[in-house]
Amino acid sequence: MRCTSAVAAALLAASTAPALAEPTADELTARATALQKKLSGKGFTVVVEAPFVVVGDDAPSTVRHQATGFLRWTVGLLEKDFFKTRPDKLIEVWLFKNEKTYRAGAKAWFGDDPDTPYGYYSPEHVAMIMNMGPGAGTLSHELVHPYVEANFPAAPSWFNEGLASLFERPTEVHGHLQGLPNWRLPNLKKEIKAGTLPEMKVLLQTTHDGFYDAKFDAYAYARYLIEYLQDHGQLHAFYERFNGDPDTTGQVALEATVGEPLATFEPKWRAWALALKSDNR
Numbered sequence: 001m002r003c004t005s006a007v008a009a010a011l012l013a014a015s016t017a018p019a020l021a022e023p024t025a026d027e028l029t030a031r032a033t034a035l036q037k038k039l040s041g042k043g044f045t046v047v048v049e050a051p052f053v054v055v056g057d058d059a060p061s062t063v064r065h066q067a068t069g070f071l072r073w074t075v076g077l078l079e080k081d082f083f084k085t086r087p088d089k090l091i092e093v094w095l096f097k098n099e100k101t102y103r104a105g106a107k108a109w110f111g112d113d114p115d116t117p118y119g120y121y122s123p124e125h126v127a128m129i130m131n132m133g134p135g136a137g138t139l140s141h142e143l144v145h146p147y148v149e150a151n152f153p154a155a156p157s158w159f160n161e162g163l164a165s166l167f168e169r170p171t172e173v174h175g176h177l178q179g180l181p182n183w184r185l186p187n188l189k190k191e192i193k194a195g196t197l198p199e200m201k202v203l204l205q206t207t208h209d210g211f212y213d214a215k216f217d218a219y220a221y222a223r224y225l226i227e228y229l230q231d232h233g234q235l236h237a238f239y240e241r242f243n244g245d246p247d248t249t250g251q252v253a254l255e256a257t258v259g260e261p262l263a264t265f266e267p268k269w270r271a272w273a274l275a276l277k278s279d280n281r
């Protein structure tokens with residue numbers, strides 16, 4: 001194909017431009033300024049940490065450290081390994097120092113009575129509202145969701161929640177984010193031993209509601225399927241193979257990645273899960 005330089009330049013621009021625009025520096029600054037005004041004298045610190053604006057009620061140095069430390073580290077490694085596109089909306093990240101201020105803040109600023117003590121994402125307010133008292137694991141979990149939405153909109157709930165749950169206990173290994181076994185393991189083992197964990201294809205075929213209303217521990221099932229792939233060095237290959245695949249259950253991508261059908265893979269996965277050790281943090 002013949003290309004004039006103008007066409008070539010336009011093609012180059014089109015191929016490098018993100019499909020959806022992330023918030024600009026000016027938009028982030030404007031939001032931070034508006035929040036500072038709204039929260040003036042109420043004990044909050046507001047920090048721009050692109051692509052987010054962070055609001056916290058702990059000591060100013062602690063809030064700044066949460067933003068430029070844990071949040072920046074998690075987001076940087078997630079973007080490096082999985083996500084080329086940033087969320088296309090400006091998301092506020094509210095970090096409360098304990099459950100008491102979290103519940104009071106959710107009520108005062110968002111009109112919410114949270115049904116979880118840990119934290120949640122409010123689509124209505126485009127905000128993550130987090131209790132940092134128990135640690136940052138819920139924040140790293142929630143950070144995954146807007147990135148999945150922006151980069152893999154067809155992802156089924158099992159993959160979205162499995163990947164988010166994997167990074168509830170993140171560490172860094174050779175410059176990559178890695179999820180360690182966590183508190184979701186004992187219940188998974190219990191369900192495997194009791195024979196109540198359904199076949200893997202049941203998990204893969206769950207609908208949105210089917211996942212969230214599952215009679216089995218769907219979060220743990222999805223998390224440890226994804227951790228298996230991570231621990232065997234296959235998670236990135238699986239993600240690349242799955243994102244955009246016509247089979248939105250992930251079975252085709254999974255079988256291609258592990259090199260065998262579910263019928264022979266699943267017993268291996270169950271044995272691996274039962275042998276996995278965790279200190280359950």
Ligand SMILES: [Zn+2]
Pocket residue numbers: 141142145161164
């Ligand atoms: Zn989640």
